[in-house]
Amino acid sequence: MSHLLSAAGLRVTFPGRRGAPAARAVDGVDLDIGAGEIVALVGESGCGKTTLARTLLGLVTPTAGRVTFAGEPLAYKAAALKAYRKRVQLVLQDPSGSLNPRHTVYDAVAEGLRIHGYAGDEREAVAGALARAGLRPPERFFLRYPHELSGGQRQRVVIAGALVLGPELIVADEPVASLDASVRGEILALLLRLRDELGLSALVVTHDLGLAWNIADRVAVMYLGRIVETGPVETVLTSPQHPYTRALLSVLPESPLPPVVLRGEPPDPARIPGGCRFHARCQVLASGEAAAVADRCRGEELPVLGGGAVAQVACHWSAGARPAEVTAAW
Template identity: 45%
Template sequence: MQQTPDVGGPAQPLLTIRGLQKHFALKGGPLGGGGDVVRAVDGIDFEVLKGETLGVVGESGCGKSTTARLMMQLIEPTAGEVIFDGRSVGSRDLPVKEFHRQVQMVFQDSYASLNPRLTIEDSVAFGPQVHGVSRTAAVNRARDLLARVGLEPQRFAERYPHELSGGQRQRVNIARALALQPRMVILDEAVSALDKSVEAQVINLLLDLKAEFGLTYVFISHDLNVVRYISDRVMVMYLGQVSEIGPSDALYDKPQHPYTRALLSSIPSMDPDHRTEEAALAGDPPNPINPPSGCRFHPRCDMVAPICSQRVPARVAVGARQAVSCLMYEPGSGHPSAPQLALAA
């Protein structure tokens, strides 16, 4: 399988997100104008490095799936920029069609993702044909990929989606995503609908395919154990913003943001001496239509100070490739736990 050449070199991030926003307008008056907006994604910045798996976690409604669709250009952003290997997506240098050939997505609902009127072989071969590959070459590629994801072409190629199990359909979706020979695959809750035995098989398949094809993954999931297992770095989202980002082991072993600590404490423990007896986090996330001022987590934070409702925290580096958006780590922020600014000599 041939891939598009590396334009920017190995040191350049494959994907860079700058100031990405998506506000959904709500109907207000009788003509539909003048209403509020849902701040689903509200100004996020991050990078995806070449060859890594970036995990994305957070509570339901934090903006994970909207971020994935914005990255894929499936919905129009309110503001912000998506840069792929040094080229702005949607510009003359990188049209959206060419971007979609290099970045593919696997969705959560394996059945709804497939056309029920197309055979499995035709579903996988459809994308390459749209991008100019001949019918014969596309079918050969589809059969090769079905074999690589563990579906014997002689048995499965002529079947329809309703004739397959959920795990088999998700393998078809993975094969279809790889049919265009992409450089990056975005997996939005791609294994969450599967039972645990099938989930483990699909995760190991994803790791094998990543090594074989040199892929870069963005892996979105609510399963914190799976995210740690598969990810090189993890990004934590809360109410449309990034709370913390860093290497997987560092973030799980020593979380810095109060929300990250609360989120990770929800992971069930098999040790009877470490059972969770008290909820680490109370209440539901605030309404994204009218989010809290200052730090959005302050109404639920056990480290809250008066300044937290007044000042939006900046992202501060707290270790090697680890950064957190919290006033406790921002020098001179006014939080009692914040470092003091060094006095000029």
């Protein structure tokens, strides 16, 4: 599979206040997204996944590393970023906050066309985007306002606004988190249909591994600024190798794993611990099961995982000391 978007050695730091250490929000990430591939970026709040997504969109300039799209490095000049954002679109979590309450559905979807100086038939383009997003007949929605729509319809309008420019990749940040459970499946099915019909690629940012299971081809699990496990979704979610991934999976209702309650809060990204960055909260290390590699966990840095499709894990225990059994498939 050819890579549509790639990040290599990506780092994003934010200066601390009053001489405090800089916060390492993204601390060495390699990530590839193939043409027509859906990748789920999963992790707790504060792990850096939204900062990583914003960096891939060109909204944040990386401190180090590079982003390439279709083989070309991303340039951080206004004209280059404007052209790039026509090809890579953002779908935000809260459709109510994404839509101007004073704009009709037509104007909300047409906004991108007007920003980019679209020279074709605007009405036809807006109608086509609304229809692809599942709002049919589209003309029935042109003059409606956001408050006249259901939550699912508003999210479809946001998706239509992203589709109207014909992007090759969308970045969806918690795309169903604010929706009722009955509507979430419809929006996920829509994203899958758009991938199949348009060849659209997607990076779906979420805290929910259950969502990743339903929509993604590949999953990347992020903790404290770095990807700690990645691979095909079936591989990672049926046989999780990293204790953090196992903890995230254990709280899902359908999980075969015993529930794991992680101790404490994630460390401050300005004071990332040495060794494995998860070791202070690791349930395997705390139980003594990882005693053979305990010193390495606390003191030996783990390498940055590659961004490709091969299953990989950044964990001393999984690399050598873990027993051979695997988790039962769901």
